[in-house]
Amino acid sequence: MPDELIEVRPGFAIPAAELGWRFSRSSGPGGQHVNTSDSRVEVSFDVARSPSVPEQLRRRLLERLARRLTGGVLTVAASEHRSQLRNREAATARLVSVLRGASAPPPPARRATRPTRGSVERRLDGKRRRAQTKRLRRRDDEAG
Numbered sequence: 001m002p003d004e005l006i007e008v009r010p011g012f013a014i015p016a017a018e019l020g021w022r023f024s025r026s027s028g029p030g031g032q033h034v035n036t037s038d039s040r041v042e043v044s045f046d047v048a049r050s051p052s053v054p055e056q057l058r059r060r061l062l063e064r065l066a067r068r069l070t071g072g073v074l075t076v077a078a079s080e081h082r083s084q085l086r087n088r089e090a091a092t093a094r095l096v097s098v099l100r101g102a103s104a105p106p107p108p109a110r111r112a113t114r115p116t117r118g119s120v121e122r123r124l125d126g127k128r129r130r131a132q133t134k135r136l137r138r139r140d141d142e143a144g
Contacts, residue, residue, distance in 0.1 A: 008099045014052055020044035026079040040079035041087040043095050048072025057103050064102040
């Protein structure tokens, strides 16, 4: 597993050796087993100093993940499964998902458009009808 590559997106893969793992006891019910097993998993990835992150991608990741990073390190936890192995898989999948979303290219710039003449007329016609309906509902002493 240490020489395994974790594919984030084409041209960006993380060597498993660059991930840091921490294990602790999971919270919640579970009987006697839960008191002895460290099934909660935290996986950490150093975005700021990793040699496997391309430089232009690093800037994008650091900017978009600024609130989630602690000293340039992204940490993701998983504790929903009872086994440590399944939590390791869940944490890795979550880490990849976060990195994939943050490393996505920016959307194309919006081109300004104008509403069509027909849509403007329909909108104004609807407003006139609504105003007429409200005008007819008024009592005579309120009409202005």
